[in-house]
Amino acid sequence: MIRSLYFALFSAALIIVPATAPAHADEDRDIVLHASPRTPDQIAAFYEARGFPHAAIETLTQTCFVTVSFHNRSGDVVWLELSRWRFVDEHGREVKRRDRAHWNALWEKLGVPMANRSTFGWTQLPEVRDLQPSEPVGGNVALPPPSGRFRLEARFATGARKQGKDIMVTLDDLSCPGRDVK
């Protein structure tokens, strides 16, 4: 009973900040999730300033990067597992993420310097992370640009051994700014 109540409170304390809303964090809540799709100009400016080669910039600006920040303010472990996140376009089709293997293969092909590869890696959201109480995490998730609006369905396991109830989060009405949205 107490456990059920805990998870009811835990889930109710989840804050979801849509991309169009100003970024904020509520200090009184347990979990904060914030997603903000980036414009191609923002992406180009960031990586150009860090000396990324032109060919890499070209590919990066053809990608929809969603900057995600997540803060576990609960008293339990929350599992970030990108394999349990689904991006779905307005036609109900899944938009597959471009994961680290995709980028590593591309950087190899383009001969991108190790320093750039390292910087890029640290700007991406980790694939898996057992977020400890009070631990923040942030980074980008890369998608082929959906043609219209899309949503994120994210599922999080809880508890050190994932013994707790899953938390399901849906972020609706996302779009990649700077691209055509119907």
Place this chain on the structure above:
Amino acid sequence: MTARGLLLSFLLCVTPAQAGTLPEGLIKLDGRPASTLKLADLDGKTTDLGALRGQWVMVHFWASWCGPCRRELPAIAAMAQTKPAALALVMVNTAETEDEVFAFLASVAPALSTLLDKDGQVTERWQPRGLPSTFFVDPRGRLRYLALGGRPWDTGPYRHFLASLTPERKN
């Protein structure tokens, strides 16, 4: 030695971690050996973690483009002024150029010095959970604690934690 003396000696050797009072955002690690770390700073002076055996070392990974790193640096700069002398602070910049690091540190924390992991490969070996990340390496070269994200190192609980790593021995 009296019972009181014994108790005092014991208390002086107990870190906040042993007492179960780690400040928020610090977690205990399993004591595996720290990876090698031998890098040069902006002046070309090399620091080798292996040469710091015998003392606690705070190894901090950061980058100027990382927002939480930028927010944390003033606290690190303030802490560096008052940290216990026996605690070494080793900062590692991840995969940025000398120019980027020099321009940034000069404006934000001119008193701090950092090593340069120019191609990011040392950072990859250490596998921090993200940037910023701070590891604590014990005098035997083993990983003992990890700070999750940026922390207010210049505030009470963190100062107390740092002081507890290197308690002054009283005769």
